[in-house]
Amino acid sequence: MIEPVALADFFMSFFTAALIILTAVVYVALYTWAEVKHKRLVKYASWFVYAALIGCVLLFSLIMHLNGYWQILSVLMALGYWWMPRLILRLCVATHEEDEG
Amino acid sequence: MSSQAINSSVTLATRPFSMDKLNGGQKLAIHYFTVAMILFIAQLLFGLLAGMQYLMPDFLYNTLDFNVNRMVHINAMIVWMLYGFIGSIYWFLEDESGVEIVGLKLGKIAFWVLTVAVTIVVLVYLLVQTGSGTERSIWLINEGREYIEAPRWADIGIVAVMLVFFYNVAATFSKGKWSGIAGVLTLDLIALAGLYIAGMFYTTNISVDQYWWWWVIHLWVEATWEVLVGCIMAWSLMTLLGVRRKIVQTWLYIEVALMFGSGILGLGHHYFWIGTPEYWLTIGGFFSALEPIPLVAMVVHSIYDSGVHHFKTRNHPAFAWIIAHAFGNFFGAGVWGFMHTLPQINLYTHGTQWSASHGHLAFFGAYATINIAFFYLAVQKMRDDCWMGGNMPDNGWKWKAAMVLLNLGVVGMTVALLIAGYEQSFIERAVEGSSWGGYFAAQSHPWFIQAMTWRMVFGVMTFIGGILLFWDLLTIGKTEPRTAEVASQ
Numbered sequence: 001m002i003e004p005v006a007l008a009d010f011f012m013s014f015f016t017a018a019l020i021i022l023t024a025v026v027y028v029a030l031y032t033w034a035e036v037k038h039k040r041l042v043k044y045a046s047w048f049v050y051a052a053l054i055g056c057v058l059l060f061s062l063i064m065h066l067n068g069y070w071q072i073l074s075v076l077m078a079l080g081y082w083w084m085p086r087l088i089l090r091l092c093v094a095t096h097e098e099d100e101g
Numbered sequence: 102m103s104s105q106a107i108n109s110s111v112t113l114a115t116r117p118f119s120m121d122k123l124n125g126g127q128k129l130a131i132h133y134f135t136v137a138m139i140l141f142i143a144q145l146l147f148g149l150l151a152g153m154q155y156l157m158p159d160f161l162y163n164t165l166d167f168n169v170n171r172m173v174h175i176n177a178m179i180v181w182m183l184y185g186f187i188g189s190i191y192w193f194l195e196d197e198s199g200v201e202i203v204g205l206k207l208g209k210i211a212f213w214v215l216t217v218a219v220t221i222v223v224l225v226y227l228l229v230q231t232g233s234g235t236e237r238s239i240w241l242i243n244e245g246r247e248y249i250e251a252p253r254w255a256d257i258g259i260v261a262v263m264l265v266f267f268y269n270v271a272a273t274f275s276k277g278k279w280s281g282i283a284g285v286l287t288l289d290l291i292a293l294a295g296l297y298i299a300g301m302f303y304t305t306n307i308s309v310d311q312y313w314w315w316w317v318i319h320l321w322v323e324a325t326w327e328v329l330v331g332c333i334m335a336w337s338l339m340t341l342l343g344v345r346r347k348i349v350q351t352w353l354y355i356e357v358a359l360m361f362g363s364g365i366l367g368l369g370h371h372y373f374w375i376g377t378p379e380y381w382l383t384i385g386g387f388f389s390a391l392e393p394i395p396l397v398a399m400v401v402h403s404i405y406d407s408g409v410h411h412f413k414t415r416n417h418p419a420f421a422w423i424i425a426h427a428f429g430n431f432f433g434a435g436v437w438g439f440m441h442t443l444p445q446i447n448l449y450t451h452g453t454q455w456s457a458s459h460g461h462l463a464f465f466g467a468y469a470t471i472n473i474a475f476f477y478l479a480v481q482k483m484r485d486d487c488w489m490g491g492n493m494p495d496n497g498w499k500w501k502a503a504m505v506l507l508n509l510g511v512v513g514m515t516v517a518l519l520i521a522g523y524e525q526s527f528i529e530r531a532v533e534g535s536s537w538g539g540y541f542a543a544q545s546h547p548w549f550i551q552a553m554t555w556r557m558v559f560g561v562m563t564f565i566g567g568i569l570l571f572w573d574l575l576t577i578g579k580t581e582p583r584t585a586e587v588a589s590q
Binding site: 001002003004005007010011013014017018020021022024025028029031032033036037064065066069070072073076077080081084085088089091092093095096 | 347348351352355379382383386387390391393394397398400401402404405406408409431435436439440441443444445446448449523526527531532
């Protein structure tokens with residue numbers, strides 16, 4: 001059974017959902033740029049944005065009443081967005097190996 | 102070599118369109134692209150008429166009602182995109198397979214059959230419009246399912262044409278050489294033709310009917326079309342930027358894997374409220390939340406490539422539209438999709454202008470852009486492989502202005518529809534409990550009316566952009582003296 005969003009949280013539900021995707025993109029962009037160009041400061045910035053992403057996921061989960069097994073979705077989002085750029089970057093490096101060589 | 106030096110060494114006054122350097126598949130592709138572009142303009146025109154009817158409900162009342170304009174608007178979109186995809190594949194089929202297309206004559210016949218069928222269907226939509234609630238109407242006038250209203254005879258024709266197309270592709274690769282792109286494309290075409298059949302049978306139970314109907318709508322758009330575009334994009338990147346085949350093919354496989362992981366069961370977000378079992382809330386919610394992953398992964402690869410490589414392209418319009426594709430796909434499908442995909446909020450937004458907002462940006466970003474990019478690739482070759490990079494004779498103002506107008510227009514419509522959809526979700530659904538009174542309260546609310554007025558303004562902007570694009574495709578490269586190869590040296 002699901003519990004719909006409360007009227008008072010209507011706007012925040014859309015806003016946090018959009019922010020999850022946008023902060024995720026900024027995070028992966030900064031992370032990748034930091035790895036490719038070896039920029040330590042940019043990497044710290046990516047962690048900062050990731051912290052904002054976690055904040056959005058928490059708020060989103062509260063507003064959307066992600067209770068019970070729906071909490072798995074919140075955990076998946078938090079962990080998935082952390083690991084995904086690392087895995088994709090490995091694939092990038094591996095598929096471009098001949099270019100680098 | 103400087104552009105001045107090239108200009109002085111070449112005395113070519115104009116470059117007429119020429120089919121001489123095109124292979125058989127490319128000549129057929131030009132037919133598909135031409136019809137696609139005409140249907141694109143038709144889509145914009147009927148969208149304007151439907152948009153106007155929100156502001157002036159009496160406009161064309163009983164002559165060309167809203168339901169007809171909306172139907173032609175959406176059907177034209179689906180068909181022009183399909184024409185664009187088929188044309189793009191015919192365009193690269195001989196280059197990719199290394200042999201002449203098998204059954205090209207059959208392919209030409211299929212093109213004319215499809216085009217005549219589309220013309221008849223549109224004329225029936227416009228002139229006959231409705232029929233009695235009998236099997237005869239389903240077969241001859243309108244099947245009655247949103248987005249795939251084509252009557253049964255045309256449905257059968259579409260599947261037949263898709264099978265001919267599949268035969269052309271599979272037989273050509275079988276005769277020539279197979280590649281990763283070829284394999285993925287061929288398998289995808291089986292799904293493309295097969296899934297359409299799910300929308301062709303009729304049941305009296307609306308839940309069962311909608312269940313199968315979504316197989317066509319969702320699985321075409323978010324599975325088979327995505328893979329089709331992946332194949333077209335892979336080939337375009339090799340042609341435009343010289344990316345190695347191994348890289349694009351590996352990423353094509355990754356895309357297919359991600360699509361299987363998220364897109365297919367993301368179908369569940371359409372099953373929330375049609376009378377299907379409750380477990381679809383969980384399946385739809387979870388897998389829809391995974392759908393932005395391929396788009397975010399795309400960002401990693403783009404940043405990696407821009408940091409490590411320095412690509413040059415000789416076709417700026419095509420490349421610019423591919424960049425627009427990446428952004429449009431990300432925002433339209435990713436951000437706009439995720440905002441209302443979980444059942445906890447979708448309960449209120451489903452089927453409101455919010456869906457239309459998401460649909461406008463996602464379809465334009467994911468599919469219209471890639472087709473337009475391919476049109477520019479085709480035009481370049483038809484102009485004897487002219488230079489389409491920087492410093493064009495008119496500074497390329499037409500393609501730049503068309504691009505700005507089309508993108509701004511679509512983004513503007515998306516935001517306006519978002520405001521209208523938000524207001525509908527809130528007032529009609531959440532406050533008034535989806536009642537009949539709530540529907541009218543939402544429709545007559547100032548927010549809704551103002552949003553629809555702004556949608557009209559941006560709709561006109563999009564239409565002007567479309568006309569400019571058409572003009573540019575007919576004229577770009579006409580007075581360009583440089584060939585692409587010389588100018589890029």
